[in-house]
Amino acid sequence: MKVVKFGGSSLADGEHFAQAIKIITADPQRRVVVTSAPGKRDPHDIKVTDLLITYAKQVLAHESTTTTVNQIIDRYTAIAAYFNVPADKLNPLIDRLKALPTWHYPNDNYLMATFKAHGERLNANLMAIILQQLGYEARFITPEDAGIRVTGTPNNATVAPETYALLDRFNFNHSELLIFPGFYGITMAGHIATFSRGGSDITGAILARGLHADLYENFTDVDAIYVANPAVVNNPQPIAKMTFREMRELSYAGFSVFHDEALIPAIQGNVPINVKNTQHPEKPGTLIVPDKGFQPADIVTGVVSGKHFAAIYLHKYLLNKEAGFTLRILNILARHNVSYEHMPSGIDDITIILDKNQIDDELVDVICNEIQAEINPDQLEWIDNYAITMVVGEGMRNRTGVINDILEPLTKENIPVPIINQGASRISIMIGTYDQDADRAVQAIYHRFFAN
Structure with missing residues (x-):
């Protein structure tokens, strides 16, 4: 049995719905379908989820919602009209959408989550209605029905x-098609709560594990996961097969095709994932598999750079002699709910790399002031222009000279490397550069390993 998930771009309108249905019904093993909310039909369009966020904000501000609600309804009625679905079949969906402001919510955050989740819920309900009209045995299943807590x-x-x-x-x-909305589950108290944005991937992985699927097919708008970002490297090589560990490492630095949190249920359930293109389902896509028994085809599987990093640099003589020095710094970060990404150190120096998305200028000042008062370093510096380039590959593990192969092209391009760190798994090497050099670093490393 296969679980199949379609992204928002794959369900944006009636024509895309028809292509998704063609894929679903082409393979009798595809029994569980997870839908996202309708995405953009063109670059100037608005995603249904964004319309629902606007709807929620208007309700909270006691503003008129008529225009926004009509825009949302129009998206679903246009898809239904493509399949000649009778208008009365959509009445329960429309009534539910209009009734959302009248429901009881513990607080405004739960209201926002409930509104957002309905992009997926209404789309799954509509998909089931269309499949039934086309003569298929299809059933709409909510997270409440299935028990996604x-x-x-x-x-x-x-x-x-x-x-x-x-x-x-x-x-x-096993003869029926089960249609699930992605993106949300039900709290212990019975309220709707959403996963992080793009969380329909997570729902698909949860169902793949929980229903013991043989394969989780994730349909999106690209042919495969590529060795490097196509916006950085021209026509990069697709990845045919990679491990869960490789995908996790690459997602960390910026691979955004597949939600990295969605890997966890698949890993726990030992369910392979196949990322494929909805418009070209005949192409093999990228298969993500457990690492046990995996034989890498290349030394490096992927190279990716993230420019959303910064660092706190400290210098203090005899730092290595002070017990608990690092713990005291980490306690300061923990008090402000800030996690660290990497922490390379020397005998008198330590650099703590952070995700800039977790911290703003005001919090930077607060944390640095507390470190100065608690640690009293000889030098304290905030560096806000770091980029992290991850070079990842199972083939690196037992290969000597890989670091030299990575650094050589960077040297030729005169790209400074202030930080380098190899992961304990030995399948990843983290290269720290400055953000203005990040794209050139990816290009240089890519051409060293893949150009020929």
């Missing part, structure tokens, strides 16, 4: 372990 905050939820026990008990006929 979540914990965490309303707009950044995490799957609860009991979900898998509930999915084990979920009964379905």
